[in-house]
Amino acid sequence: MRDALCLWMRHETRPNEQRAALAPEDARRLVERGVLLTVEESAQRVFPVHQYAAAGCEIVPRGSWVSHCPAETYVLGLKELPDEPALLRHRHIFFGHAYKGQAGARPLLRRFEAGGGVLLDLESLVDVDGHRLAAFGHGAGYAGAALAVLHRRGLLTSPLASASRSALDATLRLAPAGESLTAVVIGAYGRGGRGAGDALRTAGVEASRWNSTETRTLDRDALLAHDILVNAIGTDHPVAPFLTRADLDDPRRRLSVIGDVTCDVGSDLNALPVYDRPTDWEHPVERLRRRPRPLDVIAIDNLPSLLPAESSRAFSADLWPLLLTLREGSPVWERCLHAFRRAVGSLDGG
Template sequence: MKVGIIREGKTHSDTRVPLTPKQCRYLVDKYQDLQIFVQPSQERCFSDEEYQSQGISRREDMKECELLLGVKEVPIPMLLPKKTYLFFSHTIKKQPYNRELLRSILQQKIRLIDYECLHDERGKRVIAFGRWAGIVGAHNAILTWGRREGKFNLKPMHECHDWAEAQTYYQNLPLSNIKLVVTGEGRVASGASEVLDLMKIKRISPQAFLEQNFDEPVYTQLAVKDMYRLEGEQNFDESHYYQHPEQYVSNFDPYTHNANIMLNGIYWDKRIPAFFSQEDMKRKDFTIRVIADVTCDIAPDSSIPSTIRSSSIANPIYGYDPLSSKETEPFQSHCIDVMAVDNLPNELPRDASEDFGDQLITQVWSQLNQADSQMIYEGTIAVDGELNKPYEYLKDYVSLDNGM
């Protein structure tokens, strides 16, 4: 099999790779019939020369490759018909900005396997950048707080050589008695907790967070049972919640009166109620002043109404004026500071890429060669010009009659 690592075309500043040079060498050595080629790129965190030093050839034309690996969405002009692609397509939530991409994939009879849709037998995702999104998101949340308060300037993660350097700045940060709430229990939240623990911010229970006062920085991590409730019910049935989230209401309000910083790390879709409304944010007792929205769904279809746009690694923070519900300059006393970078792992691209490639090799690679792989079947959105059965709900999304 011939495999091509394509250059990133959607966002040139995204320098991540699906496989590092050493990982490519490992695969070529392990599978005798495998050839891997890399499309030349000046932006990657691993240079063309690093790939060549591992015996991986550069090739501009990828037409001979059966399998093409990327990270972000592939621009329509760069697609090759009738190939198999692996990348994050961001289409399964019917994102309007990628509707034409999925249409083109169907028209060109491309087989699209989406990393986000690859799960094990228990339904758990097997490959993701989530941990690194959480790590950088927590770093940026504290960076934003330091700038807002004018007490310290934490070095941006993308200016650090690697994760090891970033950790050297976490000792003795003057954080006073801030209270931070983390939403979710997945990779993002775990990565965020990793950073907060290294900063020696004390982890406490949700109950203690709401009921007690502290003279040191603290954080709590919320599961879905802490954030949502079914009206009239005392007990929380998690399996019912995941099947019928539209029947639930937000139970997040008490945290809006106790937290200074919110780090949002949950998976969200339109059926799930938002944490709070624009009107809630106007209240004088709304104490959250920094929101690090790692999930980064854009309002109005979002869990957080102040995420009115995504921000960039170079300019990660913008202000949100709750009274006007509009963007403003950050770090003003009346505004809420929003960090909503949508490609956070790219601040540590080499670390994140190595981790991602390890997951790809250990969890996915052998499945790609199995004709009856349930994982690959369920992760395949499109094949031979048709939506795969698990994704037939996207028919209205890609219909030419759809006025979206």
């Protein structure tokens, strides 16, 4: 077993992050195929650790990857790493959000550069045409659109709490009598857009579905005539803004809620430069305007964790077969490695 693939799934340190990169049933599939899989204890993970032990995983204390993980092992996670150690020497697999100029990207890449480690960013896990092979897009779109509808109906409470899909659906179906809401989903045919469309359909909200054809020559008056905007685009290059601050003051504006699923705030790729910081579970809504009518934005960057079990299982089902190819020189992982090397190579002395 000396040449076996070794994976170490770490505890997620971010508050409210209950998702897992691997569900227990997929952990078992990997173990049955000869993978040595170590799983850290985690009180907040949606799947109890005994399910991973039953699947044949070795269980270790949370955070122990820092001092006990062998150098040849891949460290698997979802969201950001803790601030320590300052030098990252392992090969890490997680959503680094480090290639679009996001806040914190440069320091993270410097840590890998200094420690000799590697980031195989799950954002770069794509096929030859650039399509994501494992993503939380559907869950993000579903949760983002659901929150926007619930807020518009006055049913959104804070702080937010995770739920099951069935419980969220039951709340979405509580439409007030005589309600006539309209929504527009931009990026409607990607994973996030389809998820948003499913949530709006469950809520009984009429939805316009826009994609590149509609945004190439954007009908801003038509956009402002909807009650809800859900932004679910995926882009690797800057696009013309869908909304500007001047649009927010348009007296004809009916739009009252923005659900920004993409949440590229702080990046040159941000298509909604009308707010300057993401919202969170404690304060999910930020008011942008009070007149001519209230306009609020919901921009949470870990939306799928609101549906942790369902979104984790869907993501894990996509990911586990790809993990089996880590040591085979797979083009999929080579693309991740190339993206990392390109990003580190672009660092300057600043």
